[in-house]
Structure formats: structure tokens, C-alpha cells
Amino acid sequence: MDNKIPKRNEVPEELTWNLSDIYKTNEDWENDYESAKKEADELQVAEGKFALTADSLYDFLKGYESCISKIYKLYGYAEMKRDQDTADAENQKLYARAQSLDVFISEKLSFVEPEILNLEEGKIEDYYKQNEKLKYFKCLLDEIIRTKEHTLSKEMEMLLASAGDMAESMQNAFSSLAYADLKFPDTHDEKGNVIQLTNGRFVPLQMSENREVRKEAFEKFYERYKSFANTWASLYDGQVKKQIFYAKARKYKSSYEAAVDRNNVSTTVCDNLINCVNKNLDKMHKYVKLRKKLLGYDELHMYDVYASMVSDYKCKVSFEEAKAISLEALKPLGDDYIKVLKEAYDNRWIDVVENEGKRGGAYSSGVYGVHPYVLLNWSDTLDDVFTLVHEMGHSMHTYYSNKAQSFFDSNYKIFVAEVASTTNEVLLLKYLLDKATSDKERAYLINHFLESFKGTLYRQTMFAEFEKESNKMAEEGTPLTADTLSGLYMNLNKKYFGEEMISDPLIAYEWCRIPHFYYNFYVYQYATSFSASVAIADRILKEGQKIVDDYKRFLRSGCTSDPVSLLKIAGVDLSTETPVQEALNVFEEYIELLFVEK
Known part of the structure; x- marks a missing residue:
């Protein structure tokens, strides 16, 4: 680095x-x-x-x-x-x-x-x-x-x-403070070199094999966020008040109801997700226990969450290598799909590396009549490969929809937006598992798949609960201060990770850095989409062309029906808990598989 x-x-x-x-x-x-x-x-x-x-x-x-x-x-x-x-x-x-x-x-x-x-x-x-x-x-x-x-x-x-x-002031102020104005102290890499800590470097440092590197970065990173806790709380409080104001103005019962109705989805869908995940927290706790065992620690801390449980396998991937891998992994989606991917790679649809002042994270942005774009912050990790296919999934959804539909009809709802991206991730994972040449490599990839479940299905549902509960608190008159928000977040963290995890005090301030909390109940859709994608990718690989055709029909459909109905084209019914439960069952199967692999 x-x-x-x-x-x-x-x-x-x-x-x-x-x-x-x-x-x-x-x-x-x-x-x-x-x-x-x-x-x-x-x-x-x-x-x-x-x-x-x-x-x-x-x-x-x-x-x-x-x-x-x-x-x-x-x-x-x-x-x-x-x-x-x-x-x-x-x-x-x-x-x-x-x-x-x-x-x-x-x-x-x-x-x-x-x-x-x-x-x-x-x-x-x-x-x-x-x-x-x-x-x-x-x-x-x-x-x-x-x-x-x-x-x-x-x-x-x-x-x-x-x-x-x-x-929009709260979201704009959050972006300016988080990505332009907020400066972090220096930290150390695995070789003991002094390096600049940034939003973009935080997660790669949390993936370090060196526990002291992880601990130092974790503490310096969150101490910096904590030092502005009252400011973050004011911004988030303003965001929630905005949501409540618009919900009341438009005669909704709550900001929660208003947000999901925007996507023509019932609150039942999000409630089903939260309820189903809460009924299956034992699986998450089992995963945490496995992580503690494989890392060999007496105590598991929040700065151990990103460390690979299979630390004796190295995997560094350049952007050029990642492009080649993605083209092979996504071949089941057809020649036309691969042709557009190549066009994106060859004609600079992607902004690849971190630079000073660049927004953190990654996203895909569609421009009707032109082509989609992707923002990345590449750091040569396996996670980056998954991020690439994830964002290209968004872009391909936009590409197909824009080509098939008029401007207004192409604008698919946010609820289905994460399906194409996470379907690509599952296809990549299964491709890499099939190509694995050693038990260590297979264990490493299974670890990554488990991380996807932890990071998407569980973590995003936890975020959704935080949003739902904080909005409810505000609607009932409870002030959203740094203390009340941090207390809520800490309680959720303990519930989701269980007793085997030490919920370090600084993790209570993680909510401060999450940009999606300014997107008005966006995050639950990552989890519902991940559940749908596990099913869709499995059917594509098992059943072949007919399912691929159905899936592409879904991608081309834009917003020509409500999101739940559109997903039924691809064979998934999110009006029930079934897709979420089935995905969580897969999570448990892979936990057992990693026990065997190790």
C-alpha cells in the first residue's frame, strides 16, 4: 500500500x-x-x-x-x-x-x-x-x-x-465532511511503515493479517468519527426530520411507510426480512463462533470482523486480472452480456483508483441515452473483484433496461436495483469455487461467501433495523442525540453478533460513517436482493438458457410493473419469507462446509 x-x-x-x-x-x-x-x-x-x-x-x-x-x-x-x-x-x-x-x-x-x-x-x-x-x-x-x-x-x-x-443539505454536508474535510491520523501498515489513514484504506487495513495493524486503524478511525459525534448526530437528526416531514405532508402513517411505498412495495416485505433474520440470529452467532475458533483468539473483537478466517492463503488481484476473471465468471449470462462488459472495460466506463478527494466506496450511475458508469476505489483485493462484478451488474441492468424501455419506463425501482449486482457476485463465487485448485483456496472462497452473507444479509438488515428504530424514536419524540443513536447502535450490534463477540465501545459510532443512512430506507433492499440473487444464480447454473432468458426479461423490464411482480419473472417471490429463509439455510450449509474444509 x-x-x-x-x-x-x-x-x-x-x-x-x-x-x-x-x-x-x-x-x-x-x-x-x-x-x-x-x-x-x-x-x-x-x-x-x-x-x-x-x-x-x-x-x-x-x-x-x-x-x-x-x-x-x-x-x-x-x-x-x-x-x-x-x-x-x-x-x-x-x-x-x-x-x-x-x-x-x-x-x-x-x-x-x-x-x-x-x-x-x-x-x-x-x-x-x-x-x-x-x-x-x-x-x-x-x-x-x-x-x-x-x-x-x-x-x-x-x-x-x-x-x-x-x-438535500444534510446529505451534502455529510459527504463534504466525510470525504473532503475529515482527515485521519497516520497509522502503520504490516511492515511498520507510517501511512495515511483514509476512508478508502480503512477496510483494506481491517483485512490485514496483523492484528495490531487492524486494532490501531480501527481505534484511530472510529476515534476520529467519535470526535465529531455531535455533528454526525445533528446531520442524521436533520435527515430523519426531513423524512418525517415529507411523510406527514403526504399523509403517510410513518416515514418508514412513505419510504417503501416510494418503490411500490409493502412494509410487509421489509418486516418479513427483519423478522426472518431475527429468527435466524443463531446462524450468525454460529458464524461468529467459527470465526473466533479459526482465528484462534480467546476474545474476538470488532477489529477482527474483516480478517480472513483462512489467513494462510494469499490472493492479490490487479484490475486487469479482475476484468479477465469477470468475463469468464459471467459467461453463463450469454455472449451479448459479455460483449457489453468488454465494451465497458475498453471504453472507460469505469473510474478505477482512489485519488485525493474522491468519494469513497463504489457505485454505478446510469445516464439514459449514453451508457452507465462505475466508480471504484481499487486496492488489489479479492473484495475488489466482487465489487467490480457487483457494480457491473447494476450497470448491465441499467444498460438492458435503457435499451428496451422509454426514459420513464426504464427507471426501475430501487427495490430491484441490487438483484443484478448480487446475482453477479454469486456467479463469480461459484465460478471461483469450481476453479479452485487446493483446499486452502476453496476454504478462502467459502470464507468470502460467508463474509457476503454476514456483510449483506445480516449487516444490512441490522442497518435497516437501526433506521426503522431511529425514525420511530424521532416520531415518538425521543431526541436523536449522539448518545441515543450510539446506544441504539451498540444494542443492535450486540444482538446481531452475539456473546462470542466483544462489542468494543468505539463500534457504537459506526453509524456516523454510513452514507446509506441518508438514502431513506435504502439498505434493507441489499438484503432482500441478496436473498433473491442466491436463488436466481443457482437456477441459472442448474437450469441454463431458459432461466437466463427469464432473467434478462426481468433486466429489460424497467419499471413496467411493481418490483415484487417483476422478480416473479425471475422465479422469486419476496412477498413471503421463503427466499430469505432459503438463503439463510445456504449460509448455515457453508458454515458447516468450512468446518469440514478446515
Whole structure:
């Protein structure tokens, strides 16, 4: 691990994404910016009359589609520019302008949904008969009608839209503090060298074989977060209050109900997940006991969570090697799938390595009419290979959906967004297990699979419980302070990891660093998607082409039905606990298998 983090302009071009595929010049971005503003002004003129006839509604929605798609494109470009270097003032300015434009246009067009909902019952169906072309917007219109009881008057919708800039302040402040302003003390690597501790380096250091390296990094990292605990609590409290405000304004019973309804999913799905995982915490505790035994410790601490239980096997993977592995592992998904992956690798769809100011973690971002992009922070680990196929799964879902659907119909719900990514991870794991040439390698990979269950199915469900309980606390009048949030988090940590784990006091502050807590009940979908993906990948490998065809039909479906129904195309029913329970049974099987391997 090199001590120096490169500046953005020091990163080789081939390891950066090519955002000029979206806008070749700043002038092109400015032209679209002005064009979107102009289109919004022109659309606003139609207020009160755009839905009077089938033809006028169709013509209006075509212009509406053009305007909104420009906003997505402008915003996506600006967000990626910001994330590649969050300390760059020009990038920050561009992103702020995109946010402001989004709010401006939301205000201008806030009359659209209320006016459509004011049409008498059955009018839209009559319009479809009068103008067949209007069915192009059927999914959009169906979604508007579905949320009728939560849509307000034109004046109230405009008021809520005008609060958009303010509403994003907590998330923006979190990103600036966590990724640009927060500086960590130096720590030591396995060779005793002094190195700079960063968000990007924290997890790789936690994977070190040297326990003292892990302990030092853990304590310095979380002490730094703890020193700003009151600030993090204020930010999160503001985020929760925002969610509660919007939920109340839209006549939901709770912020939880409002969040899941946004994806056209019942609260039952998340409740099923939490209930099922809680009924199976014995399996997680069994895993923790196995970890303690294989590591050979009298006490297991939170800084031992990422250490490999199979420490005598080395696995370092370069980005070039990872690309080659991914192309082989994902072959079961077909030649067309592999062809697009190669295009992504050859044409700079991916921003690969960490640089100063770069956003931590990884993500995929879709730009309709262009192609998806992926942000990584590569560190040559096996985890990075899994992250690559995970994010490319997102990108391929976006690619297939964008190619098959119109702009509005392509925008699949967040609930299904993690399915394609985690299906890729399971396919990679099974490929690597099949290719393993030694018992040590097999044990190492089984360890990784168990880590996926621990990190995704259990950890993300724990996060979901934290969100659900903290929102409930706020709704019941309990102040969300650093103490109350840390106490809640510590209790959940003890429950999930069990008595065999020492829940070190500093782990109580882990909630401070989780960006997904600003995404409004996002995380539970990682766990439901992981459960679905275990089943889908297994069927792909066992049943072949028919299942691959069904799976791709799911990928191409965008938001043309509700998420639970779409997943049924791929053979998974998340309205029940069955997929979660079956995945947890697989987890237990692999725990037993690792006992045998070792």
C-alpha cells in the first residue's frame, strides 16, 4: 500500500471514466442547462389546460419527457464530476447548480401530477382509446394515479418542491465532511511503515493479517468519527426530520411507510426480512463462533470482523486480472452480456483508483441515452473483484433496461436495483469455487461467501433495523442525540453478533460513517436482493438458457410493473419469507462446509 494518495491529475487517463461521452465540453452542459430551463418555462404555460384532451396530454408529456431526461443527464454528469474530486471547487459549483436547477424545474412543473389526478375517474382510459400513442406513457400515468392519496394540491406540491435544495443539505454536508474535510491520523501498515489513514484504506487495513495493524486503524478511525459525534448526530437528526416531514405532508402513517411505498412495495416485505433474520440470529452467532475458533483468539473483537478466517492463503488481484476473471465468471449470462462488459472495460466506463478527494466506496450511475458508469476505489483485493462484478451488474441492468424501455419506463425501482449486482457476485463465487485448485483456496472462497452473507444479509438488515428504530424514536419524540443513536447502535450490534463477540465501545459510532443512512430506507433492499440473487444464480447454473432468458426479461423490464411482480419473472417471490429463509439455510450449509474444509 503506497503512502501517497495521488491527486486527480496524477491518475493515468485509462483508469478514469470518460465523462465526455455525456458532454464533450462545458458549453454542451451549459446548452442543455439553458434548454431544460426554457422547456420548463414553455411547459408551465400549459398549466390548467394540458390534460383537456388526449392529444394535448400526449403532446405535453412528450415535452415533459424531454425536459426531465435533460435534468437527469445534467445531474448525473455533475454528480460524477463532484465525486471524482469532492474538494474541487468547480465540481462543487457544477453540482450545486444541477441541484438548484432540479429544484427550479420541480417547482415549475409541480402542477403536473395534481392536474392529472384532478381528471375524472376513467378519463385516462378514454384518452387511450382516443389516442393510442398515449399508451407510451401508461407506466408514468399509472404510477401517478397509484399515489393519488399522497399527492397534494398544486400549491402544496410547489411548496414541497421549493424545499428540495434545503432538503438535500444534510446529505451534502455529510459527504463534504466525510470525504473532503475529515482527515485521519497516520497509522502503520504490516511492515511498520507510517501511512495515511483514509476512508478508502480503512477496510483494506481491517483485512490485514496483523492484528495490531487492524486494532490501531480501527481505534484511530472510529476515534476520529467519535470526535465529531455531535455533528454526525445533528446531520442524521436533520435527515430523519426531513423524512418525517415529507411523510406527514403526504399523509403517510410513518416515514418508514412513505419510504417503501416510494418503490411500490409493502412494509410487509421489509418486516418479513427483519423478522426472518431475527429468527435466524443463531446462524450468525454460529458464524461468529467459527470465526473466533479459526482465528484462534480467546476474545474476538470488532477489529477482527474483516480478517480472513483462512489467513494462510494469499490472493492479490490487479484490475486487469479482475476484468479477465469477470468475463469468464459471467459467461453463463450469454455472449451479448459479455460483449457489453468488454465494451465497458475498453471504453472507460469505469473510474478505477482512489485519488485525493474522491468519494469513497463504489457505485454505478446510469445516464439514459449514453451508457452507465462505475466508480471504484481499487486496492488489489479479492473484495475488489466482487465489487467490480457487483457494480457491473447494476450497470448491465441499467444498460438492458435503457435499451428496451422509454426514459420513464426504464427507471426501475430501487427495490430491484441490487438483484443484478448480487446475482453477479454469486456467479463469480461459484465460478471461483469450481476453479479452485487446493483446499486452502476453496476454504478462502467459502470464507468470502460467508463474509457476503454476514456483510449483506445480516449487516444490512441490522442497518435497516437501526433506521426503522431511529425514525420511530424521532416520531415518538425521543431526541436523536449522539448518545441515543450510539446506544441504539451498540444494542443492535450486540444482538446481531452475539456473546462470542466483544462489542468494543468505539463500534457504537459506526453509524456516523454510513452514507446509506441518508438514502431513506435504502439498505434493507441489499438484503432482500441478496436473498433473491442466491436463488436466481443457482437456477441459472442448474437450469441454463431458459432461466437466463427469464432473467434478462426481468433486466429489460424497467419499471413496467411493481418490483415484487417483476422478480416473479425471475422465479422469486419476496412477498413471503421463503427466499430469505432459503438463503439463510445456504449460509448455515457453508458454515458447516468450512468446518469440514478446515
